[in-house]
Amino acid sequence: MTQEGIMTETEVITYVKATLDFFDETAELACTEIGDGNLNYVFHVVDQASDRSLIVKQAGSVARISDEFIVSPDRNRIETEILRLQGTLAPGYVPEVYHYDGEKNCVVMEDLSDYTILRKALLEQRQFPELAEHLSTFLVETLVSTSDLVLNHKEKKELVKSFTNPELCEITEDLVYTEPFFPHPRNDVFAGTRPYVEQEIWGDNRLALETAKLKFHFLTHAQALLHGDLHTGSIFVTPTETKVIDPEFAFYGPAGYDIGNLIANFIFAYVHSGYTSEGAEQESFQAYILETIETLVDSFRTKFVLAFEAKATEPVARYEGFLEHYLAGVVEDAIAVAGLELCRRVIGIAKVADLTSITDEQARTEAEITCLTLGKTFILERANYQTGSSITDAIKGVPPYAGN
């Protein structure tokens, strides 16, 4: 059942015809609701005669996954504004916005049906050689240019105001930073994995303390304008192009957040392939994922330095040693977020298909414990992974779990 205020497919056709000059007046449009995310409704509208098409994304006042999440439809404005901003900062890496409607809480945008969602493609073990370069460019261009390194500090504060996103941030504060690390009723732990979680995650006070420090860092560190939910389900790909979608969790937070999320989600794809393929196929895909993580991190570092050199306006940021200090902090935050994401997708309510689609119980348990082991290491030792190869060495070196 759809929520109050959400258009039917027929109403979307009427709306699009009345509001936009996109299709011919006589066009016979077909509309299908195709959303499979946790929050919104997504309508695909197509004129089969001309093959022109677009997407209408509408936000309701509660999450689609469960009405216990009350989420302001203002997220639709935030998504529209950040897509427009990212489109200027990193041209070609986000869908084009055609129209925004603050009464219906919907945004009309470019249809990317010719692309594939990256998570799905990685589960099929497809490889995209340009992906890490595209993503590192996108991240550097959007993060550096929205930070106090580059922006006039008053302008930046205006952006912080405009992208204040309390309800979506609360979801992240709860689902990423809090609930997975104690026995919260909303958690959803696979039976085979539970003994490990009880002992190694919920039973470790040292880990709890570090997650508390990280939560307060997330709450208070308005460093750059983030996507805020950059997992592999938020990326569309073709063999040559990459588009980042769904930035409704956008807000000013720690600049390492998005890259950390990406690292964890590449690790999910790596772990998945370990239980669903074998031989040369598995070897080739896992080598590709490791290379992607290394390039993502190392190119991010290189491009960050170049963007800083070219664009930084804050004079004290150019003092000797400051850039190294700043960048090391960003990468440390990224590793911590990778660790949190690795844990929360196993323990918390919001899962990833990379793990849930592993049908053999023992295999899923092993896969999940691998993610938790790495996640915990990344949280506790987050300062020790500054280069791509240090991260991939950790992934290759996860000890096999000895059993419960």
Ligand code: SR1
């Ligand atoms: C209630 S929303 C659950 C999750 O879905 C989104 O994609 C975010 O990852 C969020 O944590």
Ligand code: MG
């Ligand atoms: Mg999303």
